[in-house]
Amino acid sequence: MRVGYGTTDLPVPDGTPMGGYLDRPGPSTGLADPLSVSALTWSxxxxxxxLATADIICVNEDLARRARQAAGCELWLAASHTHAxxxxxxVPGGxxxxxxxxxRVTEAVGTAVRQAIDRERPCEGTVYRGELQGVGSDRSRPRAPAVVPLDLIAVYDGGLAGVLVVLPVHPTVLPATNRLVSADLVGAVRRSLRKRLGEDVWVVVATGAAxxxxxxxxxxxxxxxxxxxxGALVADRCADLLAGPGTPLWRAGAAGRWISWATRRLTLEPTSTTADEAALIAGYExxxxxxxxxxxxxARSRLEGLRARTARPVRTGVDVNVARLGGLxxxxxxxEPFLAVAERIADRPGEPTLVLGYVNGYPGYLPTAGAYQHAEYEVLASQVAPGSAELIAETARQLLEDL
Structure with a gap:
């Protein structure tokens, strides 16, 4: 297996409208840390x-199509979901x-993918899996345990060439009042990991089911x-995992077909969930x-969720994507699938399975069916009916079994 890595900056001029928060006080006024688009290729x-990751709030289907054309190969484009x-x-529903x-994003993806292809070389791959404490938790349950899964793919070409980190946490540390451009938590993790692993080791961070x-x-x-x-907490945990045992995924010189993928188009029914805005306002006061x-x-987030939904939800088309890279x-x-959706897909004994969110389309939030029993932000903002997330999960599992 040959693996390559490429990256390029994504400049954001001052005065640019920023994504993520409805109550942002104005456009961007400067740069806290640079945004980027990175790409990994396997051959x-x-x-x-x-796989390309971009420091943007979401990837709509028109952008995913254009980026795939620019890449010239099978491509998943994943948003980091930075709110800065x-x-x-x-918008919910895409x-x-x-x-x-x-x-601009299409051009950056093409540049990063071409760099990665040019730099492909024989590499081995290993996955490391564990838990991360103290960084992310269920945001609608203040007393929920602050523990999430953490997955790393390490690529070796004699020594450690780079790592892909899958972090299922909203990268939202900076507030709505912030007007400086930033990759937020994803950028902080990249910086901290480079300090620990060395500047010659590339680092890609993908947002999981957050x-x-x-x-x-x-x-x-x-x-x-x-x-x-x-960012340091995540980097320290990554370093701990890399120092322990991992599961080999592919060998550098192995011959044969090691790569396969599949996509299935689904139509998600619109939600009929409603809420009393006057009651939510009274609750907030x-x-x-x-x-x-x-x-x-x-209480404020519930109001934001209700106001984020479009007036007339419609059926939403989405693509479910799966791939095999050696033993991965x-x-x-x-x-934005809930974490439990990923856990349902990843519960496949005998084969490491990693789940990325924010890939090749934006239907909005994908809560579990049980979550619709509570009028929290994600349910109130969601465009899709209960059971949609489970349909996506079962489709992904079936596609993986069929590959």
Whole structure:
């Protein structure tokens, strides 16, 4: 198996509308840390597969199609979901990607993929899996355990060439009042890991199934210092995993077909979930009067969720993507699946299975069926009916079994 890595910056001019928060006070005013687009390519001599990650809020289907054309091979384009980057048309149910970002991100993907192909060389792959504590938790449950799964793919070409980290946590440390462009938590993890592993080791961080997981109840602030603290926690845990036993995935010189993929198109029914806006407003006012910041934040988020949904939800088409890279199974899910959705797919004994979110489309939040029993932000903002997430999970499992 041959593996390559490429990356390029994604400049954001001052005055750019920013994505992620409805109550942003204005456009971007400067740069906290640079955004980038990175690409990994795998080639077995017969087929080539590419994974590109972009520091943007979401990937709509028009952008995914254009990026695949630019790559010239099978490509998954995954958004980091930073809330401190440009607005790329991130609305529940998906929509068109605004210019100039349709063209700029496509061009950056093409550049990164070409670099990766040019740098492909025989490599071995190993997966390391464990738990991460103290960084992410269920953002609608203040007392939920702050523990999430953490997966790493390490690529070796004699020594460690690079790592792909799958982190199922919303990269949202910086607040809505922030107007400086930043890759947020994903960028902090990349910086911290490079310090530990060396500048010659490439680092790619992909956001996993983080629909209901964030730093809301684990962060101690919402500034650059807190970003570095949380990024260091992730990097330290990654270093611990790399020092332990892993599972081999492919060999450098192995011949034959090691790469395969499949996609299935699904139509998701619209939600009929409703909520009383007046009651939510009254609940927020009562929470604000209590002086409890956690209760107040949860109450405000419910209002934000209701207002984020479009007036007339419609059926939503989505692609479910799976791939095999040697002994590794990958699922690339559109939108913002809950962590339990990924766990349902990854529960496949005998084969390491990693699940990425925010890939090749944006239907919005994909809550589990049980989550619809509670009127929390993600359910109120969701465009899709209960059972949609389970349909996606079962489709991914079946596609992997059929490969």
């Amino acid at each position: 077995d001599g017969e087929r080539r597969f590419a 980057g440009p607005e790329t048309g991130c 929509g068109p990607t605004p210019e100039p970002w349709l063209e 629909g209901d997981i964030s730093t809301r109840h684990t962060r101690r602030g919402q500034d650059a210092a807190e970003l570095e603290r949380l 009562q929470a604000a009067a209590s002086g409890d910041p956690v209760v107040t934040r949860l 199974a990958l699922a690339g899910l559109p939108g």
